[in-house]
Amino acid sequence: MTGLHDRHRAVIPDWVALYYQRPIEITHGEGRHVWDADGNRYLDFFGGILTTMTAHALPEVTKAVSEQAGRIIHSSTLYLNRPMVELAERVATLSGIPDARVFFTTSGTEANDTALMLATGYRGSNQILAMRNSYHGRSFSAVSITGNRGWSPTSLSPLQTLYVHGGVRTRGPYAQLSDAQFIEACVADLEDILGQTRGGIAALIAEPVQGVGGFTSPPDGLYAAFREVLGRHGILWISDEVQTGWGRTGDHFWGWQAHAESGPPDLLTFAKGIGNGMSIGGVVARAEIMNSLDANSISTFGGSPVTMAAGAANLSYLLEHDLQGNARRVGGLLIERLRAIGAGVASVREVRGRGLMIGIELVKPGTDEANPEAATAVLEAAREGGLLIGKGGGHNTSVLRIAPPLSLTVAEAEEGAAILERALHSV
Ligand code: PMP
Secondary structure (H helix, E strand, O other): OOOOOHHHHHHOOOOOOOOOOOOOOOEEEEEEEEEEEEOOOOEEHHHHHHHOOOOEHHHHHHHHHHHHHHHHEEEEEEOOOHHHHHHHHHHHHHHOOOOEEEEEEOOOOOOOOOOOOHHHHHHHEEEEEEOOOOOOOOHHHHHHHHHOHOOOOOOOOOOOOEEEEEOOOOOOOOOOOOOHHHHHHHHHHHHHHHOOOOOOOOEEOOOOOOOOOEEEEEOHHHHHHHHHHHHHHHOOOEEEEOOOOOOOOOOOOOOOHHHHHOOOOOOOEOOOOHOOOOOEEEEEEEEEHHOOOOOOOOOOOOOOOOHHHHHHHHHHHHOOHHHHHHHHHHHHHHHHHHHHHHOOOHHHHHEEEOOOEEEEEEEOOOOOEHHHHHHHHHHHHHOOOOOOOOEEEEOOOOOOOOOOOOOOHHHHHHHHHHHHHHHHHHH
């Protein structure tokens, strides 16, 4: 009988990435663990690429979803929808954006696509600034602002995108600079781009911590300095919080708050963890920007009651159990532990991150050269040891990515770190 992997290959496009030489079929999960079809249990340090925000099979979410599904799954976006309005009210307040309006979508991609439509329309320009090494989704416009070439499968952009320095500083001349010098150089680069541009620029879009790019954070002060320059030109700031939202970074509820000197962004996009696996994305913006579209526009499934019920229950759990605080505490312990482990492994160049968003960058020992082979080997070894992690990074995906559900316990953090230590030493 043909296995599921062969059947997958026969019918699913080649460009759909799959992890592991023998890909895993996950059948169920509970808390911070998942099980595969062969009955193996794994500690989940990747949470379905950050979609499982609180915990797998969280009873509160399951109950809310099944109760809502038993009433009605979907009717039409054209009727009033209580679960959508109620969640929008909470997200608007939490966003920190004054006079906020919320538009729900089905994914992060659709959220960013909508943000781009809003920003370009509002500013009357299709010129967008994006960060090098960024990832913003897979629609035609989202790949057009994705600086990470490994995830940008077409170069036929419908937007005029200009890439700004600031996303990565691990290599090249920028790596030698102090934070202050780096910020100065990036601001000069931005001003140079603005000076060469004909007509206005609509917006700059940035991830507060680059996700797919390998969990890299800009130095404190960079985004504030950018916003000071952009503000003089009326250029909007879009914060892509698809990975950094909802307390994942520990110290802050949103990633932009780590750069809060210049206030909330003009537009904020979110997705992933809010639905705990249900497909919710969205955009938040000031009314003046959000209401600037002058024709009808709906997303048939955006704001669907079942996903909204999941989002509401998940958000309540997150807030009531202070999972942001847990991300700060347990993430802080985990990063310390991983740094200690990394210090004893020649191929570990850096262990970095905020909260429960931790990256381990691997290089060829004694060099600064990316080591994607080692990253793949560690991923495989960790899986054999019962731990799921992710991979990322602009330099041939040589960064291990750790982003467990935010309810991770100290004991589980210790257990995962021990498995990773063995995996790192085995390759
Ligand atoms: N923005 C960021 C920062 C992301 O990490 C992702 C997904 N990895 C997206 C947007 C796209 O989200 P989705 O896959 O839900 O379309």
